[in-house]
Amino acid sequence: MSDPVSSIRNLGPAxxxxxxxxxxxxAQDLREMGADAAYARLLETGSRPHFIGYYVLVMGLQGRPWNDCKGEEKKALRQRFDAIKAGVSAAPESQLVSDLDAIGVRVSANDLKPE
Structure with a gap:
């Protein structure tokens, strides 16, 4: 059996x-995929983007403590994070909300005002 994702340094149950x-x-799937592709997949499936979560993942895959990321390396990771975030299409939940809005399932605050 493969090691769980949480066996990688810095990565916990959540x-x-x-x-x-x-x-x-x-853990093997995650290592093979790499930090950038894995983080993009997380965003595509509805995880909210969070820079700290991204660099914790990068540091963990390198076997380093999460707080080892500093200075120019952290700046470079921020640029990679921003590029990943910009390149990811809307999460499925966002599409669901759009679809519900299109058929009138959700109402706006104006719809709730008395006439």
Missing amino acids: FEQACTRAGIHS
């Missing part, structure tokens, strides 16, 4: 659950 939702089921 990150492992997010990975499971994204179809990343083992």
Whole structure:
């Protein structure tokens, strides 16, 4: 059996659950995919973007403590994070909200005002 995602340094149960939702089921899957592709997959499946979460993942895959990311390296990771975030299409939940709005399931505040 493969090692769980949470066996990677810095990554705990919450990150492992997010990975499971994204179809990343083992530490090996995550390592093969790499930090950038894995983080993009997390965003595509509804995880909210968070820079610290991204660099914690990068540091963990390198076997380094999360707080080892500093200076120019951190600035470069921020640029990679911003590029990943910009390149990811809307999460499925966002499409669902749009679809519900289109058929009138959700109402606006103006719809709730008395006439």
